[in-house]
């Protein structure tokens with residue numbers, strides 16, 4: 015039996031087990047900012063590695079980049095981010111001065127301050143770029159922006175990558191990196207943050223092939239989530255309607271996930287047309303166009319973008335994997351009436367792959383178990399745990415999604431065998447210590 019998921023439980027698990035902590039917590043926090051703990055780093059790193067593998071290893075014509083967070087402010091003028099296209103409508107309470115997204119208030123039919131009931135100002139446009147200053151003088155000339163998306167770093171390096179890698183259309187450039195947006199109302203835990211991480215890929219193509227590649231990327235990206243274990247019923251594609259399209263987009267579709275707080279975007283697939291390369295050519299004076307070998311005419315490549323949020327995805331993977339079993343999965347007396355949590359993450363994403371658990375804290379079991387753990391550590395992230403009862407230790411590992419628990423008992427000393435327990439089936443298999451590595455390698459493949 016499974017209970018309804020709610021965000022509070024996920025947030026609490028994330029804090030308790032070291033996935034995600036509130037930013038600057040000992041100082042009372044900082045709105046819209048979170049820190050990843052030891053297990054959160056592992057999990058989000060596994061998400062990023064799965065994406066990197068998909069993009070750069072399985073596609074021979076997609077190249078990886080790591081561009082700077084800080085760029086010349088002209089970049090953001092060219093991209094349109096400093097003008098109205100990258101603003102949110104803001105209304106402020108005249109009494110408590112809390113700020114709200116005007117469009118969110120309108121959606122909910124609210125015309126007074128949701129916090130104190132005070133009157134609200136008329137909506138005004140609020141730019142989302144985060145500003146800072148570079149150099150010793152703080153004036154307009156030293157103003158720079160923390161990038162609002164990683165994509166622009168890709169466009170400004172278009173020629174560098176193309177020439178250095180001898181690439182020709184169609185080809186892609188992708189990168190993983192931090193981006194910053196001064197969200198008026200951050201929220202839903204790590205879903206909408208002011209500092210966040212993106213995994214973006216820009217696929218450069220001939221304009222005539224835009225529809226074909228838009229469809230192709232939509233399918234490929236959707237499949238990626240399914241392959242990593244997200245349940246089909248929790249994913250959907252939502253095309254943007256005309257009024258909703260970003261300033262650069264010709265067509266757009268969101269991959270949405272069914273979060274405890276509703277259906278929300280985890281990745282966007284956009285046909286950005288020739289907006290980006292033509293604008294950067296115009297603003298920089300550098301020619302980023304291509305020549306059509308058939309007609310001899312110059313054109314700007316179109317871009318199909320796949321833009322995913324690492325944090326949103328990480329949250330989606332946790333939510334999707336989270337299962338509560340009332341009364342417990344085991345039938346032992348002590349677990350009755352307890353709620354057991356199992357994080358059924360795909361093995362590739364699990365932060366810890368193997369837990370090694372000696373049945374006693376005494377020698378020679380501890381030595382033997384530590385020896386097994388240190389051998390397996392060469393290939394996988396392994397936790398060693400000799401505290402509490404074995405049942406409790408199994409549940410601790412289930413809760414963080416560890417696929418395999420290896421228990422070392424007194425018989426192990428004589429028969430050189432251990433018991434391997436599978437997280438999902440709870441089946442226990444006795445096997446020779448010497449065969450562990452091959453067995454686990456096969457299972458984690």
Ligand SMILES: [Zn+2]
Pocket residue numbers: 107108109110111112127128129130131132
């Ligand atoms: Zn108010």
